[in-house]
Amino acid sequence: MNGHLDFLFRTTRPQNSTIHPHRHQCYELVYYMQGSGSTRVGEYTHLFHPDTFTLIKPHTLHEETHTTDSEVLFVGFQADLGRYPLREGIYIDHSEGAILVLLQRMIIEMQNKRSFYTAKLNHLIGELIIELLRYDEFTTSELSVNKVIYAKNYIDENVGQKISVNLLADLVGYSYDRFRHLFKEEYGLSPMQYVMSKRFELAKRLLKQTDLSISAVSHASGFSNDTQFCSLFKQATGNSPRRYRLQQLT
Structure with missing residues (x-):
C-alpha cells in the first residue's frame, strides 16, 4: 500500500480542553496515549481512553473534548487504497501496541532526519495503512x-x-x-x-x-x-x- 505523510506531532491537552470542529484534506489518525474524553467524527460520538485511536477520513468534520489531561499523537497522511477502503471510527490498539510502535518509529525518524528519512516515513505510512486495513478482521x-x-x-x-x-x-x-x-x-x-x-x-x-x-x-x-x-x-x-x-x- 502506498502512502504519504502530511504531518506528525505529539502534544498534551489539558483537562476540560476542547478542539473545535475542523476538517483535513487527508486522513488523520489521532492516538490517545494518556487521558480520556470524547470525540465526535461526522455524526458519531465516541469515547476514548489510553491506547485507543480515532481514524478520520478526508473532509470529515470532527472535534474532541478532554475530560482529563491527555497525551495525544496526531498523524495526517495520504493513502492510495485502490479497492480497500479504510473504515472511519475509533479502535483499540489491540495487536501488542502495533499502531503505537509504528507511530513512535515515525517520530524517531522525524527527529533524527537521517538520510532518506522522508522515504522511510512514507514507507512506515504504508505499513500503518496495512495495519489499519487488518482491523476489518474484527468481528461485530x-x-x-x-x-x-x-x-x-x-x-x-x-x-x-x-x-x-x-x-x-x-x-x-x-x-x-x-x-x-x-x-x-x-x-x-x-x-x-x-x-x-x-x-x-x-x-x-x-x-x-x-x-x-x-x-x-x-x-x-x-x-x-x-x-x-x-x-x-x-x-x-x-x-x-x-x-x-x-x-x-x-
Missing part, C-alpha cells in the same frame, strides 16, 4: 464489547455527574434497548445498577476519608438530593451515611 461482537468498555470507562470517570442510559447509548451509537442488553451481558448489571454501585463506592470513600458534610458527599457522588442519597445509601448498606461514617472511625 468484538466491536460491540469495545463500545461497552468505552461506556463503562465513561461511567467510572464521570460518576459524580448526571448520567443516563440514553446519554450512554448515544455516546456509543446504540439504541437504548440494545445498549442496555449489551452492557448487562458484559458486566452482569444494568447500566444504572453499575452507575449506582460506583456512586456508593465513591460515597463510602468520601465518608471514610474526608470531613465533607453529608450534603457535600451526596452532591459529589452524583445523587439528586440529600434525601435520595440517605435513603438509597441505607438500602444498599444497612446504615445511614452518618452512622456509616461513625463506624469507620471506631
Whole structure:
C-alpha cells in the first residue's frame, strides 16, 4: 500500500480542553496515549481512553473534548487504497501496541532526519495503512464489547455527574434497548445498577476519608438530593451515611 505523510506531532491537552470542529484534506489518525474524553467524527460520538485511536477520513468534520489531561499523537497522511477502503471510527490498539510502535518509529525518524528519512516515513505510512486495513478482521461482537468498555470507562470517570442510559447509548451509537442488553451481558448489571454501585463506592470513600458534610458527599457522588442519597445509601448498606461514617472511625 502506498502512502504519504502530511504531518506528525505529539502534544498534551489539558483537562476540560476542547478542539473545535475542523476538517483535513487527508486522513488523520489521532492516538490517545494518556487521558480520556470524547470525540465526535461526522455524526458519531465516541469515547476514548489510553491506547485507543480515532481514524478520520478526508473532509470529515470532527472535534474532541478532554475530560482529563491527555497525551495525544496526531498523524495526517495520504493513502492510495485502490479497492480497500479504510473504515472511519475509533479502535483499540489491540495487536501488542502495533499502531503505537509504528507511530513512535515515525517520530524517531522525524527527529533524527537521517538520510532518506522522508522515504522511510512514507514507507512506515504504508505499513500503518496495512495495519489499519487488518482491523476489518474484527468481528461485530468484538466491536460491540469495545463500545461497552468505552461506556463503562465513561461511567467510572464521570460518576459524580448526571448520567443516563440514553446519554450512554448515544455516546456509543446504540439504541437504548440494545445498549442496555449489551452492557448487562458484559458486566452482569444494568447500566444504572453499575452507575449506582460506583456512586456508593465513591460515597463510602468520601465518608471514610474526608470531613465533607453529608450534603457535600451526596452532591459529589452524583445523587439528586440529600434525601435520595440517605435513603438509597441505607438500602444498599444497612446504615445511614452518618452512622456509616461513625463506624469507620471506631
